[in-house]
Amino acid sequence: MARTHSLVYALLIGLACTACAQRQPAVEVFRALPSQPYTLGPGDKLRVIVFSQDNLSNIYAVDAQGRITMPLIGTIPATGRTTTDLAKLIEQKLRSSYLREPRVTVEVETYRPFFILGEVQSSGQYPFVSGMTVQTAVAIAGGFSPRANQNEAEITRQLGGKVVIGTVPLTYPVQPGDTIMLKERWF
Structure with missing residues (x-):
């Protein structure tokens, strides 16, 4: 019986010391x-500037599916991309159909x-x-x-x-x- 009490006390003291120890x-x-550089995700608000195209420049929110929607080019996947990567993708989409030499800048307006x-x-x-x-x-x-x-x-x-x-x-x-x-x- 005394041995059981000693074992219980030793166990309690060991637990107390473990709890006090700094991890x-x-x-x-x-x-x-x-x-890694900051990557975009749902909840971010982005300022997209298309130089010399005021009607395309605006603030766009990354939706729950991780996309932004812009006039002329529609939805663009943004999640997991950096602002530089997204700017290049927007330039590519604008160049393929609407503008000769688009220049795009993307900045984070408000973080998620x-x-x-x-x-x-x-x-x-x-x-x-x-x-x-x-x-x-x-x-x-x-x-x-x-x-x-x-x-x-x-x-x-x-x-x-x-x-x-x-x-x-x-x-x-x-x-x-x-x-x-x-x-x-x-x-």
């Missing part, structure tokens, strides 16, 4: 993949939102702000809840067509479309 951030999950869940005052969807970190995202969501782990967060991100999840410090940069999860602390 190393798994930022390597994101670093292991090659750095980020999402924050878990131990924050107000979970939800928020507009992305350039230069944002996990810490600023928490501030936008009203701050930490009383039970929040204030040392790290979990980010879910699409990279290269794959969903990647990693634990990161609060100073880690956030990208448009990221989902941030703040977990509850142990003690």
